[in-house]
Amino acid sequence: MSAPPSFVHDVPASRVVFALGAIEQVGAEASRLGGARVMLIAGGPEAALAASIESQLGDRIVTRFTDVTMHVPVEIAQAAVQQAQAHEVDLLLSLGGGSSTGTAKAVALQTGLPMLAVPTTYAGSEMTSIWGLTENQRKTTGRDPRVLPRTVVYDPVLTVGLPADLSAASGMNAMAHLVEALYAPGISPISFLQAKEGIRALAASLPRVMAAPEDLDARSEALYGAWLAGWALGTTGMGVHHKICHVLGGAYNLPHAPMHSAVLPFATAYNEQAAPAAMAAVVEALQQAGQPAASAASGLFDLQRRIGAPTCLADVGFDPASIEEAAALVVAGAPVNPRAVDADGIHTLLSDAVAGGRPQ
């Protein structure tokens, strides 16, 4: 990146503990935050991962919330808030993917309680002060410093059980944060380097994760890339890709990570001419990872095909009959983006993503 004329580098502080076996440190990290009455927030599949946390914290876990739902419906959020208040909780401990983290954030938003996050996917929510709630098929998001976890414990061992299809899709969700960060309004020289490194790390590790899901070295590099991705998402702002996914997730309840994966090459192609420095960085990072890339969009598409990540919006449950409506919703809330966000352009982007195939 050539020297920028000006920038704002605004990175809120959180403590990050990253290690194989870091789950063993959750008890100590909870103590560091003064957690004496902890609410453990973990969905059904993650409950199996909770055993170590439960044995470390014992009766300091005063209540568990398991009704974790993607995109955090407001009624679920309300139930979680009431549960936290009824048990006079002093620390929220989330274990799981973005849905567990998001549920804890919804409680933190209303109560101001501190959060400790233990992520088990590559979604990146644990590094952001962004909350999201869904009501009447519309997703609302906002930023609030209260929802940024005070501490994040990353343990690659916890991701070994993430099914292959979800690992690939979640990895591409993280990739989307990194690609959009490169041209986002809040990019700084340091964030640019960090985002590029995250792209390299994910592109290098995801094929290895797919080949050997229990390879802890590959899992570590993927989770490292996801950490950088979450940080990028939290500190730089995003563009048209995230706006589209925000609309599609809220209005049509599409699965979060697969939807991100399916949209990414087409949103990247949409911005290809308008953000040359960002696209050159994507190409370079992919190539450093051994992923051939004639352009940013086609390199990402090839990576997706290599790891079996979704590349077609129709395949992840989007009804082509909704293209018109979805395009109107995206344009109504048009984000800052390198290329102007207009109805024709978004209609074409969505049609291409529905058709799948190599982005033009």
Ligand SMILES: NC(=O)c1ccc[n+]([C@@H]2O[C@H](COP(=O)([O-])OP(=O)(O)OC[C@H]3O[C@@H](n4cnc5c(N)ncnc54)[C@H](O)[C@@H]3O)[C@@H](O)[C@H]2O)c1
């Ligand atoms: N606010 C933010 O900054 C932000 C950022 C990214 C995502 N999100 C939100 O996060 C949600 C999506 O998160 P996600 O993609 O991580 O999906 P998720 O949390 O819904 O998890 C997907 C599935 O994987 C299972 N799972 C998670 N980790 C596992 C593991 N290690 N082993 C086995 N199964 C596991 C879950 O139980 C679930 O069934 C969306 O609601 C999205 O809006 C928010």
